[in-house]
Amino acid sequence: MEETMTRPGIAIDSLSDREKKVFFPTYERFSIGKVVSASGSYIYTENGDKYLDVIAGLGVNALGHSHPAVVKAVQEQVVSYMHLSNLYLQDVQVELAEKLSQLSGWSKVFFTNSGTEAVEGALKLARKYFSSADKTELIGVSNAFHGRTYGALSVMDKGKYRDGFGPFLEEAGSLIPYSEENLQKRVSAKTAAVIIEVIQGEGGIVEIPVPFVETLHRLQNKFGFLIIADEIQSGIGRTGKFFAYDHYGLQPDIVVCAKAIGGGLPLGAILSNETVASAFKPGMHGTTFGGNALACAAGLAVLTELENGLLDQVNTESEYLISRLYKLKAKYSETIKEIRGKGFMIGVELLKPAKEIHIALLEKKIITNVTANTVLRLLPPLIFNHENTDTFISEFDSVLTGV
Ligand SMILES: Cc1ncc(COP(=O)(O)O)c(C=O)c1O
Numbered sequence: 001m002e003e004t005m006t007r008p009g010i011a012i013d014s015l016s017d018r019e020k021k022v023f024f025p026t027y028e029r030f031s032i033g034k035v036v037s038a039s040g041s042y043i044y045t046e047n048g049d050k051y052l053d054v055i056a057g058l059g060v061n062a063l064g065h066s067h068p069a070v071v072k073a074v075q076e077q078v079v080s081y082m083h084l085s086n087l088y089l090q091d092v093q094v095e096l097a098e099k100l101s102q103l104s105g106w107s108k109v110f111f112t113n114s115g116t117e118a119v120e121g122a123l124k125l126a127r128k129y130f131s132s133a134d135k136t137e138l139i140g141v142s143n144a145f146h147g148r149t150y151g152a153l154s155v156m157d158k159g160k161y162r163d164g165f166g167p168f169l170e171e172a173g174s175l176i177p178y179s180e181e182n183l184q185k186r187v188s189a190k191t192a193a194v195i196i197e198v199i200q201g202e203g204g205i206v207e208i209p210v211p212f213v214e215t216l217h218r219l220q221n222k223f224g225f226l227i228i229a230d231e232i233q234s235g236i237g238r239t240g241k242f243f244a245y246d247h248y249g250l251q252p253d254i255v256v257c258a259k260a261i262g263g264g265l266p267l268g269a270i271l272s273n274e275t276v277a278s279a280f281k282p283g284m285h286g287t288t289f290g291g292n293a294l295a296c297a298a299g300l301a302v303l304t305e306l307e308n309g310l311l312d313q314v315n316t317e318s319e320y321l322i323s324r325l326y327k328l329k330a331k332y333s334e335t336i337k338e339i340r341g342k343g344f345m346i347g348v349e350l351l352k353p354a355k356e357i358h359i360a361l362l363e364k365k366i367i368t369n370v371t372a373n374t375v376l377r378l379l380p381p382l383i384f385n386h387e388n389t390d391t392f393i394s395e396f397d398s399v400l401t402g403v
Helices: 015-024 068-080 091-104 115-129 152-153 181-184 209-224 293-331 355-363 384-402
Strands: 005-008 035-040 042-045 048-054 108-112 137-141 170-176 191-196 226-230 254-257 267-273 336-342 345-350 369-371 376-379
Touching: 048 384, 068 293, 091 108, 091 267, 091 293, 108 115, 108 355, 115 137, 115 152, 115 181, 115 191, 115 226, 115 254, 115 267, 137 152, 152 170, 191 209, 209 226, 293 336, 293 345, 293 384, 355 369, 355 384
Parallel strands: 137 170, 137 191, 191 226, 226 254
Antiparallel strands: 035 042, 042 048, 108 267, 254 267, 336 345, 345 376, 369 376
């Protein structure tokens, strides 16, 4: 096996010869050995190692790994039926849509398989909504991440995701760089929609300032465009509210979510009110797998836990984690620059590349993630508790001592 080593024992390019032979070279994988099982906040490997998962499959495993409610729901569904397609009524899909509507306050739902598919659908919906007016422009906010498909890439600005893939959608783009002043210059009567991630996840857990949101609403009143909130990473309870936009006074017209909503199975959703949703008529938009019965069964288990008080737990437990991180920041002010985020969507900005700390944490059997080069990203499962935090902080402390 060819490996690139940064520290003894941890391979940053550990693709086996078999993997290298068969896969597109899109991922740099981190070696944690062969995973044999995962439960709650832990992942177990063949060698008997136990890893604390502070990234939850990139924000997906809301209830942790193999939560009994998710397992039961999927097991029960799999013996009834797995897939009927969207041409037939599926009770589990209707139940999930009703619960999502009840918890979110949005009356209309369209299920997708992924985040980027939800973004594409939302951008199409905005254009369709204004199809009889001369409003076609789609605008994103600098430093955001909305996915890897062409609509999403067209409203992003980071070269890392876009370079070499152009040309992108006409009449789409991003504020470069984002500021209230640029927003005022960029939007016009031609604008159909502005898409915004109120806490930019891939961008490094960057919170959009409230005055920017206020300017956005002022300009919306003037020009009449739609606001799309990308809650794919920040939604479904991750920040301690059902949607993160509630922390910032943003009142979107369309919301997209994914990741946590499927509790580990591929699921996303577009939400809107009745008027906006009615721009789509039968046959105008669709998906084969979106809203698949198994994914909906898992999603129903996630939303039921949220309905039954999980949000309170997220608030209490995340407050504890964040307070412990602030103590580490005070102790290691030469290494930690800033703690950002809300609830269980946290960025620890370091004064050096975060990869080194990430690798050192992996050696201590702690799984985190790096974004924006210097930011250690923490997206623990929403069931993360005091004991998990204590383990994480103690290992993080010992890694920081050695830096
Ligand atoms: C804010 C945001 N939007 C969109 C996406 C794309 O979602 P997916 O990878 O499911 O297509 C992501 C994924 O990380 C995301 O964080």
